[in-house]
Amino acid sequence: ALRGDLDTIVMKALRREPAERYPTVAALAEDVQRHLERRPVLARPDRAAYRLQTFVLRHRLAVGAGAAVVAALAVGLVGALWQAQLARAEQRRAEAVKAFVTSLIVDVDPFSTAAQAPTVEGLLRMAEERLRGAYLRDPAIRVELLETVGASLIGLSRFDRAEAVLRQAVVEGRDALGPDHPLTRRARLTMLDVHRFRGRVAELQAELDTLLPALRADRAAPPEQLQRALTARAHLDLDTGRHDDAAAAAREALDLTVAHLGDEHPHSGTAALLLATTASFGDDDERALELTLQARDRLLRIHGSERPHARVLDARFMVGRALGNVGRYAEAVDELREVLQQVQTLLGEQGQS
Helix, strand or coil: CCCCHHHHHHHHHCCCCHHHCCCCHHHHHHHHHHHHCCCCCCCCCCCHHHHHHHHHHHCHHHHHHHHHHHHHHHHHHHHHHHHHHHHHHHHHHHHHHHHHHHHHHHCCCCCCCCCCCCCHHHHHHHHHHHHHCCCCCCHHHHHHHHHHHHHHHHHCCCHHHHHHHHHHHHHHHHHHCCCCCHHHHHHHHHHHHHHHHCCCHHHHHHHHHHHHHHHHHCCCCCHHHHHHHHHHHHHHHHHCCCHHHHHHHHHHHHHHHHHHHCCCCHHHHHHHHHHHHHHHCCCCHHHHHHHHHHHHHHHHHHHCCCCCCHHHHHHHHHHHHHHHHCCCHHHHHHHHHHHHHHHHHHHCHHHHC
16 A cells, blocks of 8 residues: 555655665655655655656646647548548559550651541550550559540440450459459449440349449448449339339439539539439329429530530430420420431531431
């Protein structure tokens, strides 16, 4: 019970040699008082660790608060350093992607005798060839570029080549980055389009059964990835006749897109058009017309009306059909005739045929 400062005080008072004891009763009383006040006692050697210990005991609340502040600052500093490291990695990746794309343009032979200028498809083929080799060693950059090339090939309806490139992106992403890395998931989501356009219901269903729960559970996942998965879900449900499920997925995709990207973002317009599409398969023609008009008006606000935009034309075509479904035939004919005229203007002679 006397271990510590009291033990030291008592032992000093009982020293055999008088010179080693307290010189006076007042000195003994002072040391006892110092102990009660949690200050260093004079009987102990004057060491820094001992003085620090008594200081902490004497100022517990202040030291505890200070330690909490220091801990918070340390956590904040670690978080800031981590964010800075991520930002530097993103910047390096963006610079590498920019350099890769720039190199495709710079390396086009300006003295080529070819009759035609390089096409987008030609540049994509060049990108494919470079990415097959060891042109880039950073797996994140490779996966990002492979996914970008694959998505571009889908836009050109080159599904065979798109599938090969995207499979490579998925394999490299899973091996080097992990199956749940954002870039790996991005490649997997783009592969969903290949499955859909090729009518692979089983593959599309199996991949969505894995992707959707993972994206819902991952709070750090980019919202647009969940929106893309929900869009694929809606298309799959439409193709398999599950119209109510398609409408639910489309509504969730629209709400998510508006919440995270805003009401006037192009993705919000596309999601609204998808919701209208699901409604057109139902029994409520008036409701389908209402949603289709909303989608058209939203897309017009987003893309404007000065130059025909493909999404706006899709919406206006759907409006024409919806008007016909509710018996407003004259309005339907006018809408469809104007859509046809704009398509012909947009595509020129090709549109005439």
